[in-house]
Amino acid sequence: xxxxxxxxxxxxxxxxxxxxxxxxxxxxxxxxxxxxxxxxxxxxxxxxxxxxxxxxxxxxxxxxxxxxxxxxxxxxxxxxxxxxxxxxxxxxxxxxxxxxxxxxxxxxxxxxxxxxxxxxxxxxxxxxxxxxxxxxxxxxxxxxxxxxxxxxxxxxxxxxxxxxxxxxxxxxxxxxxxxxxxxxxxxxxxxxxxxxxxxxxxxxxxxxxxxxxxxxxxxxxxxxxxxxxxxxxxxxxxxxxxxxxxxxxxxxxxxxxxxxxxxxxxxxxxxxxxxxxxxxxxxxxxxxxxxxxxxxxxxxxxxxxxxxxxxxxxxxxxxxxxxxxxxxxxxxxxxxxxxxxxxxxxxxxxxxxxxxxxxxxxxxxxxxxxxxxxxxxxxxxxxxxxxxxxxxxxxxxxxxxxxxxxxxxxxxxxxxxxxxxxxxxxxxxxxxxxxxxxxxxxxxxxxxxxxxxxxxxxxxxxxxxxxxxxxxxxxxxxxxxxxxxxxxxxxxxxxxxxxxxxxxxxxxxxxxxxxxxxxxxxxxxxxxxxxxxxxxxxxxxxxxxxxxxxxxxxxxxxxxxxxxxxxxxxxxxxxxxxxxxxxxxxxxxxxxxxx
Numbered sequence: 048x049x050x051x052x053x054x055x056x057x058x059x060x061x062x063x064x065x066x067x068x069x070x071x072x073x074x075x076x077x078x079x080x081x082x083x084x085x086x087x088x089x090x091x092x093x094x095x096x097x098x099x100x101x102x103x104x105x106x107x108x109x110x111x112x113x114x115x116x117x118x119x120x121x122x123x124x125x126x127x128x129x130x131x132x133x134x135x136x137x138x139x140x141x142x143x144x145x146x147x148x149x150x151x152x153x154x155x156x157x158x159x160x161x162x163x164x165x166x167x168x169x170x171x172x173x174x175x176x177x178x179x180x181x182x183x184x185x186x187x188x189x190x191x192x193x194x195x196x197x198x199x200x201x202x203x204x205x206x207x208x209x210x211x212x213x214x215x216x217x218x219x220x221x222x223x224x225x226x227x228x229x230x231x232x233x234x235x236x237x238x239x240x241x242x243x244x245x246x247x248x249x250x251x252x253x254x255x256x257x258x259x260x261x262x263x264x265x266x267x268x269x270x271x272x273x274x275x276x277x278x279x280x281x282x283x284x285x286x287x288x289x290x291x292x293x294x295x296x297x298x299x300x301x302x303x304x305x306x307x308x309x310x311x312x313x314x315x316x317x318x319x320x321x322x323x324x325x326x327x328x329x330x331x332x333x334x335x336x337x338x339x340x341x342x343x344x345x346x347x348x349x350x351x352x353x354x355x356x357x358x359x360x361x362x363x364x365x366x367x368x369x370x371x372x373x374x375x376x377x378x379x380x381x382x383x384x385x386x387x388x389x390x391x392x393x394x395x396x397x398x399x400x401x402x403x404x405x406x407x408x409x410x411x412x413x414x415x416x417x418x419x420x421x422x423x424x425x426x427x428x429x430x431x432x433x434x435x436x437x438x439x440x441x442x443x444x445x446x447x448x449x450x451x452x453x454x455x456x457x458x459x460x461x462x463x464x465x466x467x468x469x470x471x472x473x474x475x476x477x478x479x480x481x482x483x484x485x486x487x488x489x490x491x492x493x494x495x496x497x498x499x500x501x502x503x504x505x506x507x508x509x510x511x512x513x514x515x516x517x518x519x520x521x522x523x524x525x526x527x528x529x530x531x532x533x534x535x536x537x538x539x540x541x542x543x544x545x546x547x548x549x550x551x552x553x554x555x556x557x558x559x560x561x562x563x564x565x566x567x568x569x570x571x572x573x574x575x576x577x578x579x580x581x582x583x584x585x586x587x588x589x590x591x592x593x594x595x596x597x598x599x600x601x602x603x604x605x606x607x608x609x610x611x612x613x614x615x616x617x618x619x620x621x622x623x624x625x626x627x628x629x630x631x632x633x634x635x636x637x638x639x640x641x642x
Contacts, residue, residue, distance in 0.1 A: 057413060057446055062111040062144050063242055064416065067339045069106055070242065073098045074336020074349055083253075085352050099250055104132055104143035111147025112154075119158070119178050120151030126182035130189025135198040140243035142197040146189055153181050159588065215328050220260050221320035226313060228261065229303045242337045254333035254351050259324065262341025265362040266319035267302035268293050269369025270312055274305055277377040285480035292421065292479075297342025300418035300458070304476040307460065309380065312373055319369030323361045332357040340417065405491060407439040409452040410478070411465055415444030422456065422478030433492055450529055450542060456484075467515070469530045503535055503575050505610075506640055510534050510579040511633040517585045520594075524549055524563045527579055527599030536577035536601045537565075544569030545599065553589055559628055560618060561587075561594035564607050576606045578614070580636055584629060595628035614640065 063070075073095070078084055080091040105125050112124020124147035131142035157177055165173050211217045245257035271293055275286035282305070289301045306312045327333065332354055338345035343362055350358040408426065412419035419442035427440040443449065445461045448468040457465045459474040466472050475481040510530055518526075528542020544565035548554070554563040565572065579599045586593030598614055600607050617640060618624045627636050 057444070058114070058148075059144070059240070060413075061114050061444075062107050062147060064339075065110050066103070066106040067337060069098075069103060070246070070337050071339065071349075073103060074334075077249075078335045078349065078351065081253075083352065099246070100139075101132060103246070104128055104139045107140060108143035108147035108150070111144060112151035115148050115151025116153075116155040116158075117151075119174070120154045121147075123150035123154045123178055123182040123185065124148070126150070127185035127189055130186035130191075131194035131197055134190040134194035137198045137202065137247075139194065139197065140246055141200065142189065142194055144243065145197060146185065146193065150182065150185050153185065154178065157181060162590075215325075217256055217260075217328060218321045218324035221317050221324060224260050225266070225317045225320055228299065229306045229313060229316075245334075245337065249333070249335055252333075254335050256324070256327050256333040258334040258337050258349065259327055259332075259346070259361070260320075261299075262297070262338040262345065263320060263323050263362060263365050264293050264297060264299065264341055264343060264346075265323055265365025266316040266369040267299055268362075269319050269366045269371075270302050270305055270315060270373050272366070272370050273315075273373035273377045277374055282377075285477055288479050289477075294343055296421075297338075297340030297345055298417040298421055299341055300412060301421070301479070303460075304458065308476065309376065311376055315369045315372035315376065318372055319365040319367075322368045323365035326364050327357070327361050330357050332361065334358070405438060405453040407441070407449075407452050408454045408456060409448055409470075410440070410442040411445040411448060411455055411457040411461065412442070413445060413461065415442060415447060418458070418478050419443065425479065426456075426484065429488060430491070433488065435491055438491065450525060451539065454487075456487075469512075469526050469533060471533070503577060505576060506578050506580075506637065507534065508633055508637040510577075511582075511636050512580070513582040513631050513633050513636070515581055515583050517583055517587060520549070520587055520589055521546060523581060523583065523587045523594075523597055524599075527563055527581055527597055528565075530579040530581075531577060531599055531601050534577065534579065536573065536575050536579075537569075538572045538574060541565050541569055541572040541601060544572065555589035555592055555594055556615065557592075558618075558621060558624055559586070559593060559595040560624060561589055561597045562600055562611060562614060563597065564600040564602070564611070570604070573601045573603050576602045576610060578610060578640075580633075580640070582628065582630075582636070596624065 076091065076098070077095050079086055080088040081095060082089075082092070084092075105128055108128030109121040109125040112127075113121030116123065124143075127146040127150040128139065128143045131146055132139045135142075154177075161173065161177075211220075241257045241260055245255035248255040248257060268290065271286050271290045274282050275290060278286060286305075289305075292298050292301050306316060333351075334346065334349040335351055336349050338349045343359070346358045346362060347355055408423075410419040410422040410426070412422075423440050423442040430436065430438050430440055445457055445464045448455055448465065448470060452468070452470050454473060455465045455468060455470045456473045456475060458478075459476060462472050462474040473483055473487060475483045512530070515526075524545050525542050528537075528545040531537045532539055532541055545563045548566045548569075549563055551566075553561075555561045578601070581597040581599070583595055583597065586595050587597065596618075600610050600614070602608070602610050618627070623639065627639060630636065
């Protein structure tokens with residue numbers, strides 16, 4: 048359930064986060080040039096309303112559509128959003144977040160339906176007109192129906208927000224938001240929910256307190272200061288750097304591990320945020336646009352004219368209250384940073400490059416921007432200092448781990464999602480200072496000899512993944528190929544050859560079974576014959592059929608033909624195949640196929 052919530056939250060925030068710069072641009076124009084701004088200018092201020100009504104929702108819709116259906120989905124999302132934008136007088140942020148994914152999904156489904164069925168020379172004609180027709184129909188639907196429904200929902204949400212403000216209840220939002228934050232739903236809460244509602248409120252009132260529910264760095268700063276003052280060992284050593292990053296960098300993920308290691312500290316965070324929000328309510332303070340990242344600098348820049356000091360005081364109040372409550376908790380157990388285990392994730396599909404060559408290290412976080420970028424930058428500096436410039440080090444979102452990654456480093460709470468990539472996962476508690484990172488550096492400086500391929504069995508239970516969520520056919524085939532690569536059966540590039548083979552002719556065998564393998568030209572990339580098994584209980588679309596069991600094959604010489612025949616023979620019984628498609632126990636699959 049936590050994983051599903053994180054994925055949904057990631058989808059919400061992924062619509063908004065890439066466009067935060069545009070929101071900030073709108074916010075700065077608003078804060079500076081409107082009447083009552085820092086330097087009022089009637090002509091420049093004319094941009095405020097069109098940007099709010101047309102530009103920002105369209106950017107969200109394009110991004111959302113592109114996330115689902117590629118660039119064509121983004122174009123369809125932008126056109127479809129115009130229907131809900133023009134059809135109502137309400138700023139259509141929620142409408143854009145609905146129409147964008149719908150348009151992307153429609154384009155994606157259409158492309159799958161006509162894949163391989165378009166005559167040569169008609170591709171451009173079909174692509175252009177299909178996109179235009181889909182976008183037109185969705186825009187009309189948005190204009191006539193969806194826009195009015197979304198407008199009603201938006202009005203209802205705005206009424207609820209206004210009711211909370213009228214009854215001074217908005218500080219209680221911290222009770223819901225702060226626990227969600229430390230479970231790495233901060234981007235979803237802030238950018239997926241608070242930012243769209245806050246923009247709506249700011250358009251009506253000139254400011255919104257919703258922009259301060261998540262970004263206030265004060266409560267997290269109080270936790271870090273308490274750890275610095277009263278902690279011991281790694282807790283105290285890592286806190287000073289975290290303080291600077293939290294206050295000025297606005298990367299709130301930096302304090303999450305301290306709270307997760309000692310969950311009672313969550314009370315200090317919540318109370319600190321409640322007190323800060325109560326102060327903002329009392330003095331009627333809000334920001335004119337989102338503060339992203341949530342640093343003191345962002346809050347100062349996004350404060351209305353003449354109210355900058357109130358924003359600083361709110362941060363200070365959150366810091367002091369959180370510090371005072373956290374101090375006795377830290378004193379009671381001053382060195383708790385190491386309580387949460389760090390290290391490899393043993394259930395990451397059995398994939399490990401521990402004995403192989405690590406060429407690319409990827410730091411992953413929920414959004415791929417904040418803590419992962421920090422971790423990658425710091426570790427890259429360590430690699431350079433150690434003379435390991437040949438090892439690439441980058442960062443990304445946990446759902447976008449690249450195919451060429453050798454090792455993924457992430458917070459333990461995100462490890463299960465990272466393990467779905469089929470890569471070795473190193474789970475840590477702190478990107479600034481973690482014993483697992485020190486051990487990794489030692490491993491890189493004194494690498495072990497690669498494991499001999501002659502020791503690899505044809506099938507290892509560790510290379511059987513069950514209960515995988517449905518995904519595209521291409522993604523499933525690449526996953527099987529990467530698993531073969533990571534297990535040592537093939538070298539890099541074989542996964543791409545499997546995908547190329549699928550484009551020539553489908554490897555779907557019938558009865559829910561697909562057996563993808565590489566092209567004849569990819570034989571040189573096979574080190575030893577082997578197979579991997581991926582189970583998708585809900586199926587993967589292979590044309591008009593669904594494959595529930597995908598068995599990736601690599602064979603030396605012509606051995607893949609023998610393996611293919613034996614696997615087909617072992618699974619010719621429908622009852623046996625259905626059992627393997629449904630069982631959550633990888634041992635059962637292993638025992639069935641090991642001969």
